[in-house]
Each structure stands twice: as structure tokens, then as C-alpha cells.
Amino acid sequence: MSEAVASPLASSTALSLVPKAVGVQSMKDFKSDQEVRWCPGCGDYAILAAVQSFMPELGLARENVVFVSGIGCSSRFPYYMNTYGMHSIHGRAPAIATGLAASRRDLSVWVVTGDGDALSIGGNHLIHALRRNVNLKILLFNNRIYGLTKGQYSPTSEVGKITKSTPMGSLDAPFNPLSLAIGAEASFVARTIDSDRKHLQSVLRAAAAHEGTALVEIYQNCNIFNDGAFDVLKDKSTAESALIRLEHGAPIRFGPEGAARGVVRDPRTGDLAVVDVTPENEADLLVHDAHSPSPTHAFALSRLTDGTAFGAGAATPMGVFRDVARPVYETDMAEQLESAVTRQGQGDLAKLLAGNDTWTVVG
Amino acid sequence: MTSQVSSPINEEHEGPAPSLGAPVGALGEQRTSGKQTRRLDRVIIRFAGDSGDGMQLTGDRFTSETASFGNDLSTLPNFPAEIRAPAGTLPGVSSFQLHFADHDILTPGDAPDVLVAMNPAALKANLADVPRGGEIIVNTDEFTKRAMAKVGYGANPLEDGSLEAYAVHPVPLTTLTLEALKDSGLARKDAERAKNMFALGLLSWMYHRPTEGTESFLRKKFAKKPDIAEANVAAFRAGWNFGETTEDFAVSYEVAPATSAFPAGTYRNISGNLALAYGLIASSSRSGLPLFLGSYPITPASDILHELSRHKNFGVRTFQAEDEIAAIGAALGAAFGGSLAVTTTSGPGVALKSETIGLAVSLELPLLVVDIQRGGPSTGMPTKTEQADLLQAMYGRNGEAPVPIVAPATPAECFTAALEAARIAVAYRTPVMLLSDGYLANGSEPWRVPDVDELPDLHVEFASGPNHTAADGTETFWPYLRDPETLARPWAVPGTPGLEHRIGGIEKQDGTGNISYDPANHDFMVRTRQAKIDGITVPDIEVDDPSGAARTLVLGWGSTYGPITAAVRRIRREGGLVAQAHLRHLNPFPANLGSVLAGYDKVLVPEMNLGQLAHLIRAKYLVDARSYTQVTGLPFKAEQLAQAIAKENADV
């Protein structure tokens, strides 16, 4: 993981309208008085701690931070944050957060959702939030299973998954959440994992600094219904050769000492391939460009793993795939309101009600 | 003017339509320049043509002319759901009926005195509604073999004597329009399009309508195409002149302004959807809360979205969502943030929004849900009216999820209904259903423009500090600590320091708002949410029973007000006794409703559904309310209702 030399937050204008905290905040300030009720060992604990200890870095007035969630294990998240929060209904958090963010630009709005919440019942709201580029930070906890309803397959479960609702194996081809997001015109797409707090926070930092919708997929272990789903990426013996750490501006390479691997583009198909790095091909290694205007690069990276194959031979990129500037929905909305006043003048209710076609009755 | 239940002076009129061919209804006669002018007290005109013939525009213009002239009026647009249904077919017929008078009227009228039929389909589809002796103006150019065959006319109805009972004016509207525009340089097709303006010109002459408004309207509408604008103006004038010079039109009619029907004031014509949109902007202004509309396009509600989108200079945010669920979701999010939040839709949209309405009930946040009802179930009849969402509004959610319901009675009343719905939502922190319908939405009537200062004050205080002292003496904020009077919880918006709190759809503990599965707490919270809605203060229902001796009460709600009132006047004119009351609040009911109902031997409830209000009344008050129902997609006719009431009266 690279050290952030200068925090992207330093130069960002994404939060410029959100009032700053008075005094220094600590992780404790963001812990609510509610007892956390996830299963012992659940990956959600690590994510919560990472978020709570990251928030002081933003230095925002706590009362101007809002967490909105849907339904699912992860969606209990807002109850544990000592900010404003709403635990809403299944799948609808991006829509609710859109209304809040669009009407209140002085708020930092975060959405917490899961693979079932965001990609199944709420799929429509997710893609539309992304295309609009509302200033929301969407944290998608992907555990590839339904936890709260006790273990049915989810839209990111692999084909053939045996669960309570699929005793003979699931038939559904899974979504690749990042490919989906990039296809939906997302301006910021990243992936991280519950067990690596430093990486998780580096991604949160980049997401917070981004103006517009940021989609952060967080691989999260559900130790009750899908334990070990991401072990290949966590286990020291396998992680090095299975996990690609993306760094903007650097050639994409990974793997243990002496068995370096890298990513090259096939000049004929444009597809990406993982190859062993040799002195001959080293110069051909793809250089990661998160700010490329075209989504092609980020999309190709998202296809290196289908989001389900973590075994031998597959490589899973982590980090910021895409981070580009695009008009932000509520900024444009506010500008339309201002320009309407410039053009039509401040609204005059009496004039509006009377209209242009009146007649008078004398009593 | 339909804002009062009735006044004795009005009861003189609203009788069966006078036939124009006969002297009935003619108040006086005079002759000018070889043409006769007759005075009438009221007229019903119906413009009918193909969907593409511009009948709605024609009707709108005639309405504007009539409004600015000072008549009372009521309109009924009727059009197919298809944007361009197959030309020349019966399903493709679009019509616009306008009733105008020199006195107070209540409905668009049962039967047209004058039918303008732009083609054989329009004639065939509307003829049955025209009483014998009525005038029919037909565009003879469209009566070709093919066009007639398309709608099943074997012989030409203009020639086979089948229209003998009517006063038919055969006019080659297309030819005359083309002739008038032969020097305009327009292609034949474009010139032909102006034939609706020719018809409008002719009718404007017939009824002495002012013309300046239409001419300036046309020039404005076609500002970017001045040649089209001038062609339309020319066709309009040609139509007028045609009436003036042709012998076929020997008589023109005057309907005097309805000065005595209106209290003093400034008036304009307004449709229900426009009044509703204005009511929402007024609510925002009177509450000091920015307006946020989350909406998804749906007939017949979309016009409210369109209208509000034009008024961003009032700080109005309009959000066209990806679906109905997102539309209400975004509105609820904005409500959490302190906006006056609204979602507008029709019945199918309400079905999709149900879960979020339930969330709003649980979150106890203000939210306006506007349902412009249409024919159902499912897609039903999108452009036709119905009142069949009452029980959906009342009960259509999981769990015990009570929601107040407000229903306007007339197009202009949609304005005050919006303010009333906003008042309840904001004061009681609850979602409120506003039930309008297609008839109110598209129909129009004169409206006295209110003074802004006379509008209710909807100002609201957000929570600003702690409201609870813990045992250890610390000051804290409890999001579910209620106002003892209204039972409303505090509205604490993000950005308020010290009031950080979490709310959600899970049952919460009374006071603290913390998640709670405690049985006794749930029982308490369910009952408290119900008690909050039951305790909403709403005005008493007024009963119109001039003699005080009536034994039958006619009880209505929503858009049936016009037809019911007109029917009641007819009964009384013939010496019958009947009382009338109209509900604007369906949940909670007015506190005096029970005693009002108990005062009559019979209660008759006319509704455009299968008896939904009657069902509620019977359940709540144990009275034997009788239903009189119709679900044709059209409003009741006054005459038909009068008969039903008379029948009920006879058995008392």
C-alpha cells in the first residue's frame, strides 16, 4: 500500500460547503451510545472502526455528516455513528440520500449498503445515482451472501453456490459491481477490503475528496454464512500473487519477489492480461491512470476478476479504479435555481397567482 | 363559481340544458345588421375531433376568452391515452366541453347545446350526447367515403336524414381554411392544420367572445414561426368573418358576464393541476420551507411536475426520478433535511410508493403525497377520472400506518387543499395524502385570486436544542419526545449541533427513538401513531339543508361536488327536500360527522368507485349509508344524480 504523500483532501473542493468542526475530533466523537449488534467476528466491525477513526481526518462539523442506509446487516451502520442518520428501507438509500444531498449542499452524505441492498432490490437507484453524479459516498459492503435473512445467495454470489434457497447450486450469473458502476457512468469507483484498515482508509480519503458520487466496494467477510470468501486476498501466502494494488501513474505489477507479475494490454483485442514480468515485456506493462477520461481502462481492470474467482491465476485489483471530474448534480441544480432568479427575478407569489389573464368583479 | 355549497339565488338556474334552436332559455332578442342576437343565460359547447386536430387547444382558448369575458364556467377535457391514436377512428376522438353562464354553475354540463364535429368519428362518438334540437357544426370536407366507412357509416349521415332532429350547419372547414390561407405561402398540410382556429373563430363570433387574447396567444405560441402564427390568426379571423357573412349562421348569442355570481375580487381561470402546483408554491412560501418535488412522469399528474419545474426562482427543486419509489424516496430525504417535500403521482404510483409512505409514517416526517386518481385497476384508463384510490390511501400499507387524507372538491379548491395538506404534514410531522382526480386536474373554473396575506401561516420551528434531562442531569435530545397537544415529534434537521440522532423504519422506543422490540412499547407506539392522526384538528363539515326538514342527506367527497350540488338544486327547484354535505377531510373525518349523519333517515353516497366512502362511513358510524356509484371514467351527470336522489327520497 502506498503512503499518501499529500492527502487528496488537501486540495479537494468536494466538502467546501460543509462547515468545519470546531476543535480537534477523535474517533470517540463518532461512536454513538448504541450497542453494536453484529455477529462476533463479522467484517462489519472492522469497517465501522475504520470509518469512525477516519472521520476526524475530514474535520467536518459532526452535525453536518449524515449516514443513510437501506436494509441488511451492513445497513445497521448509521445507528453506530454519532452523526445524523437514517436507516431506511430495502434498496432505497441512494434515492433518499439523493433528495437529502440535492437539497442540502452543506451536508456530507454517506450511503451504507450491501450487495443485496444495492445490487438486487435497489439496483435501479444505484445506477441512477451514479449517472447523476450526486455528491454521495456509497460504501457497498460486499459479502456475497444475504446475511440478515439467514444465508440466501446474493447477486454477487458465484454460480453454483449452495445456499438455503439454492440447495442444488445457484443458477444466477453474478454482477461485477465495479463493471456495473463504470457502465453506469460512475465518476469514482474503488475497491478495498475490511481487513486492511490502512488501505480502506486511503480509499475513503480519495472518495471523500471526490466531487460527485463515489462508489466504494468493500469486500466484507460474513463469518456466519459465507466465511472465508476473501481468504485468498487476506492470507499472506496467497495474497501477494492474487491481489493487485493499484497506484495512479505506476505500472501495474504485483506478486512476490522473484515471481513478479504484471498487467499488459493485448494490442489486438484491447483486453488486459496478467503475465509474468520479464526484462523484454517490462516496458509494456500497463500504467494505471485513474483519471483517464475514457472508462475503458477502468472497465478493463474491473474485468480482471469477475468478482467471484479468487483462486489460482486470478488477480484482483484493489484501490481507486476511476476518479474523474464530471458535473455534479446538486451543483448544477443550485446553479439553475440561481440563474432562474437572475432571469425571472426572485419569485413573487402574488404575481404568480394572478397570472396574466385576470378580470375584476366589483362588489 | 363553485366554492360555496349553494345559495338560493343560484338555485334558479342549472336546469336541463335549454335547446338553442327553440326559444327556451332565450332571454331576449334583438336585431343588428341583418343578424339576430339572442341572449342566453348559459351554453354548453363541445369541440370534438381527431387527437391531432388540436381540440384541447381550441377548447382552452375558448375557455380563456370566456373567462376574461367574465362568465362563470366549468370545463371537461376528454382525450385518449394514446398521443396520436389512429386518425379518424372512434378511439382517437378527443373532445373538450365547456359550460359557461351568466350565473353560478357547478358542472361542465350534462349535454352539449352545440357540437363541433371535425370529422365523422367525432360526430359518431358524440352524437348520442346531443339533445334533439341541438346545433351541430360539421366539417363536411372530412365526410369522405373512406372516413365514413372507417367508423361504420354506410350512408352519409349529413344526407340520409338521420340528423333531421338537429340543427346541422355543414361547413367545409378545411376548404375554407385553405382558401383563407392561399396567399400565406404555407404548404397545404401546414395550412390545413389551422382549421381548428377557423372553427374557434366561428364559435367566437357565434358567442360574442373577445378575440384579442387568442390573437396575442397565437403570436406568442408561434413566436419562432411567424408565418405559422399569422396563418393561425388569419384562419381565426376568417372563421369569425364567415359567421358574420354567411346566411347559414343567422343568429349569434350573448351570454352576459356572471357578475352577480361572484364576490368582489380579481379573478382568473384555473385548472386543478395548476391550482395544486400554485398551492404547493404558496405552502412553501407561507411555511418558509424550500419546496422539493420528487416525481416520476405519470398521467394525469405530470402537469404538476411541469409547472413546478418552471418556478425555480421560488427556490423550487424538482427532481424527475428514475421511478416512483425513488421519487418519494428523494422527497423523504429532502424532508429529513428540512424541505417541504412533495411527491406527485397517480394510483399506480401510489401502489409503488406504499412502502416509503409507511417509512414516513414511522419516521414521522412531513411529506405530501399527491394522487391524481385515474381509472384503475393497474394501468386502467390513464386519461379518465375515477375516485377508487380512497381505500388505497386509507389502508394501502403494511402494518398500522394511518395517513391523513385531504380531498379538494373543485379545480380551484386544489389550491387550498395543497395548503391544508401542507398544514397537517408540517404541524403533525406526518405524510399526508392529497386525493385529486383526472376531472379536477384537467377541468377548470374561475378562481378568485387570494391575497397572499390571507393565506394561512404555516410557519414551523425546527428543534434547536436538547429536550430531555437524563437522570444524571445531562441534557440530551430525544427525537421521539412528543408535543403533548399534537403528539408531533420534534423536527431536528441535520446541521443542528447537539441533536445528532438516528431514525429508521424499525420500531423505536418511545422518547429516545432507540431500536426497541419490546412488546408493550410496540403496542404503545402503534396506538400513539394512530392517536396522533385521529387527533388532527380539521374543520367541521357544513350541511346545506335550507329547509331544515330534509330526511335524506347526500354525502360526497372530491370531484363529485359539482354534479351533486347541481343535482340537489334540481331536486329543490322541483320542491324536493334534500340535504347535502361534502367531505374535504377523509382522515380523520370531521368531528361532527357522526352527529350530522345521525340527523337523517337516509344517507346517500354518490361516488366514482364501488362505494369506498360508504364503506368507511358504515364501518365507523354504523349508519346504513347507501351507495350510488358509477365507474365510467366520466363525471356524474347532474340529471342522472338528481333521479337517483329523487328515488332515494321517495322511499323515505
Ligand code: SF4
Ligand atoms: S450474518 Fe454475516 S454479515 Fe450479518 S452480522 Fe452476521 S456475520 Fe455479519
